[in-house]
Amino acid sequence: MRFLFKTAYEQDIRLAKHGGHLFWYGSLMLILLAAPWWAGEYVLSQLHFICIYSIVGFGLMLLTGFTGQISLGHAAFLAVGAYTEALMQAAGVPFVVSIVCAALFAGAVGVIVGLPALRLKGIYLAIATIAFNVIVEEIITRWHDLTGGNEGRHVKPVDLFGWKLESDAEFYYLCLALTVICCIACANLLRSPTGRAFVAIRDSEISASCMGVNLAWYKTLSFTLSAALTGIGGALYAHKLAFISPEQFTLLASIELITIVIIGGIGFLHGAVLGSAFVIVLPQLISIAKDWLPSGTAPSGLQAVVFGVILVLFIIFEPLGLYGRWLKLRTYFELFPFYRKGMFRRQKSYMKSERLR
Amino acid sequence: MSFFRVENLGIRFGGVVAVDGVSFEVKRGDVYTIIGPNGAGKTTIFNLIGLLYPATSGKIFFQDRELTNQSPHQVADLGIARTFQNIELFEHATVLQNLLIGRHRHRRTSLWQELLFTGAARRAEVAQREAVEQVIDFLELAKYRDSLVAGLPYGVRKVVELGRALATEPKLLLLDEPSSGLNPEETDDMAFWIEDIKKHLGVTVLMVEHDMNLVSRVSDRVLALNLGAVIAEGTAAEVQAHPAVIEAYLGKAA
Numbered sequence: 001m002r003f004l005f006k007t008a009y010e011q012d013i014r015l016a017k018h019g020g021h022l023f024w025y026g027s028l029m030l031i032l033l034a035a036p037w038w039a040g041e042y043v044l045s046q047l048h049f050i051c052i053y054s055i056v057g058f059g060l061m062l063l064t065g066f067t068g069q070i071s072l073g074h075a076a077f078l079a080v081g082a083y084t085e086a087l088m089q090a091a092g093v094p095f096v097v098s099i100v101c102a103a104l105f106a107g108a109v110g111v112i113v114g115l116p117a118l119r120l121k122g123i124y125l126a127i128a129t130i131a132f133n134v135i136v137e138e139i140i141t142r143w144h145d146l147t148g149g150n151e152g153r154h155v156k157p158v159d160l161f162g163w164k165l166e167s168d169a170e171f172y173y174l175c176l177a178l179t180v181i182c183c184i185a186c187a188n189l190l191r192s193p194t195g196r197a198f199v200a201i202r203d204s205e206i207s208a209s210c211m212g213v214n215l216a217w218y219k220t221l222s223f224t225l226s227a228a229l230t231g232i233g234g235a236l237y238a239h240k241l242a243f244i245s246p247e248q249f250t251l252l253a254s255i256e257l258i259t260i261v262i263i264g265g266i267g268f269l270h271g272a273v274l275g276s277a278f279v280i281v282l283p284q285l286i287s288i289a290k291d292w293l294p295s296g297t298a299p300s301g302l303q304a305v306v307f308g309v310i311l312v313l314f315i316i317f318e319p320l321g322l323y324g325r326w327l328k329l330r331t332y333f334e335l336f337p338f339y340r341k342g343m344f345r346r347q348k349s350y351m352k353s354e355r356l357r
Numbered sequence: 358m359s360f361f362r363v364e365n366l367g368i369r370f371g372g373v374v375a376v377d378g379v380s381f382e383v384k385r386g387d388v389y390t391i392i393g394p395n396g397a398g399k400t401t402i403f404n405l406i407g408l409l410y411p412a413t414s415g416k417i418f419f420q421d422r423e424l425t426n427q428s429p430h431q432v433a434d435l436g437i438a439r440t441f442q443n444i445e446l447f448e449h450a451t452v453l454q455n456l457l458i459g460r461h462r463h464r465r466t467s468l469w470q471e472l473l474f475t476g477a478a479r480r481a482e483v484a485q486r487e488a489v490e491q492v493i494d495f496l497e498l499a500k501y502r503d504s505l506v507a508g509l510p511y512g513v514r515k516v517v518e519l520g521r522a523l524a525t526e527p528k529l530l531l532l533d534e535p536s537s538g539l540n541p542e543e544t545d546d547m548a549f550w551i552e553d554i555k556k557h558l559g560v561t562v563l564m565v566e567h568d569m570n571l572v573s574r575v576s577d578r579v580l581a582l583n584l585g586a587v588i589a590e591g592t593a594a595e596v597q598a599h600p601a602v603i604e605a606y607l608g609k610a611a
Contacts, residue, residue: 009482009483009486009487009490010479010483012453012486013479013482013483013486185472185473188471188472188473188474188478189471189472191474191482192466192470192471192474192478192482193460193461193464193466193471193485194468194471195471196454196457196458196461197458197461199447199449199450199454199458200447200458200461203447203448203449203450204445204446204447206409206441206445207441207445207446207447207521208458209429209430209433210407210429210432210433210438210439210445211433211438211458211459211461211462211521211525212430212431212433212434212461212462212525213430213458213461214428214430215429215430221468267449
């Protein structure tokens with residue numbers, strides 16, 4: 001077990017708390033940078049998706065994991081980002097500008113959704129965001145002249161100052177760079193007053209507002225930042241798929257996104273990455289498993305069933321998700337043999353005032 | 358100029374008049390206590406001051422600024438901090454993180470500085486931490502600094518909540534039953550801290566309290582309420598001897 005001897009406040013503020021962090025995150029970075037050499041075409045393509053979903057996961061994690069506002073409509077922000085990117089690219093706008101616009105435009109839509117959301121909580125907010133998802137999907141389908149409707153739109157590869165990122169490796173580096181930037185920006189935000197205000201709103205709105213946190217402002221800000229990150233993810237998603245159509249941004253896609261956050265571990269940035277990896281890898285495992293099952297027993301809806309069952313199991317048995325499981329495992333070995341079962345239990349305080357909720 | 362003044366404050370929930378035309382004034386540097394039997398409307402007054410409920414009638418003035426037309430977070434920005442009767446801490450955070458939230462009104466960084474975590478943001482964080490460490494030192498919370506609030510005993514949580522309110526560097530501190538749920542020893546500590554808060558930090562305290570030992574020990578003025586209305590005001594001894602107060606607590610002699 002490691003004992004940190006703290007001599008400066010800086011040590012608590014730093015992102016890498018000790019040499020171990022530097023070593024492991026550095027190693028991970030090196031492995032990821034070397035991916036085009038060790039990974040085949042197929043694995044690299046999966047890594048694209050993991051990066052893109054991670055960015056979206058960071059966005060949703062800010063909103064759901066840290067601010068405590070559920071959204072079942074994030075696929076709509078993904079769509080806004082994807083279509084903004086596709087249309088601007090078609091209009092000849094350079095990538096650096098168009099991806100910023102995708103983020104800004106998705107963020108602006110986030111403000112519009114965030115404002116009515118100030119009055120809604122829990123399940124009602126979930127329903128409102130589902131409605132928003134359906135509305136956006138419908139607009140995209142109907143606005144044929146702009147979006148191409150159900151026929152969809154083709155998206156060309158990224159053109160970075162005349163350098164066309166046509167190969168998988170080039171696009172991979174772009175995704176990786178943006179993922180790292182978004183991740184560090186989120187981590188920075190979470191160690192500053194804004195991030196603390198988000199967490200305060202999640203844990204107790206009433207005392208957050210008594211500490212001077214402007215609930216309306218921070219909830220809207222959280223929606224905006226979350227939508228903007230999802231917009232960036234959407235722009236990359238459009239390039240990755242090279243073809244976008246409304247049926248990629250349905251409610252089911254939103255549920256897949258919330259699955260990332262829940263399975264990864266709600267309230268941890270790591271969770272967004274682990275959840276993305278899980279959501280990307282699981283369908284492959286299912287299709288491998290299908291070969292082993294006797295023919296006829298594997299219905300086509302198997303994937304949805306497995307996703308649903310896993311989601312339910314996680315919520316019941318491991319609410320902290322994959323990252324929580326990892327934390328427990330690590331603590332178990334660090335403290336061996338002194339680990340106790342209840343160490344990570346998040347107990348509800350027994351005398352919370354109900355009236356002020 | 359008055360420091361803190363409540364004029365004819367009232368609220369009704371449907372047909373129930375919870376607070377009925379209460380007026381009082383708190384002088385700067387005083388410890389002012391509100392007492393009264395259960396359901397007298399003490400906590401409701403606190404919630405009215407914090408603007409958690411909209412007052413049906415009356416006005417609240419803090420340093421000659423009217424509070425009633427502000428929003429809840431602005432009350433905190435003006436320098437009014439509060440604790441809750443049943444503790445409203447951020448359960449999933451450490452003591453340190455809870456206290457840092459108290460520094461919210463002293464934040465000086467913009468969103469961009471935070472996203473990029475520039476030198477200014479880093480220096481601001483260190484400064485906030487230094488301010489919080491003063492509170493930790495004052496309330497002797499050093500050994501709980503990195504523990505999760507969810508795992509702490511009730512008495513310690515009570516102190517953490519007091520610390521969070523102090524971290525805002527308030528001018529007026531509202532304490533809602535600071536001694537409820539505490540054992541005699543912890544209550545004694547609480548009394549010391551309230552005296553120190555008044556003497557050394559120069560913070561004015563307005564509190565709701567049931568423990569009459571604590572009340573007589575720390576209060577400069579006491580206000581007694583019953584059924585939402587003021588029945589007596591004065592020093593602790595005067596109020597305790599007041600016939601209306603005795604009647605409210607014990608009932609009329611047969």
